[in-house]
Amino acid sequence: MKRRINFSAWGRGVWKAPAFALGKEGEEAAAVARAIARKSGVELVTLRSDGTSRANGVVDSRHYVASFGTPCRGGGWSPTAEVWFAIPVTA
Numbered sequence: 001m002k003r004r005i006n007f008s009a010w011g012r013g014v015w016k017a018p019a020f021a022l023g024k025e026g027e028e029a030a031a032v033a034r035a036i037a038r039k040s041g042v043e044l045v046t047l048r049s050d051g052t053s054r055a056n057g058v059v060d061s062r063h064y065v066a067s068f069g070t071p072c073r074g075g076g077w078s079p080t081a082e083v084w085f086a087i088p089v090t091a
Contacts, residue, residue, distance in 0.1 A: 013081030015040040042068040
């Protein structure tokens with residue numbers, strides 16, 4: 001079952017962030033990246049983990065970085081944006 005995923009995002013380039021994403025448990029990062037790509041009118045090129053944030057020794061959010069772009073006619077990608085986002089850990 002899909003659920004609402006709240007996140008905060010920041011980055012460089014031309015992109016738009018939706019208010020939230022919908023995704024399954026365990027696939028939150030991919031769901032957020034797809035939502036940003038869909039809202040921005042581009043395609044997801046890469047997605048990777050960028051660590052965690054801790055408060056009092058407990059992980060409170062997971063961080064990711066994604067790059068977005070448009071496909072080139074001869075192959076490859078023309079990058080348009082690089083976006084970092086944080087997904088809070090819910091207990």
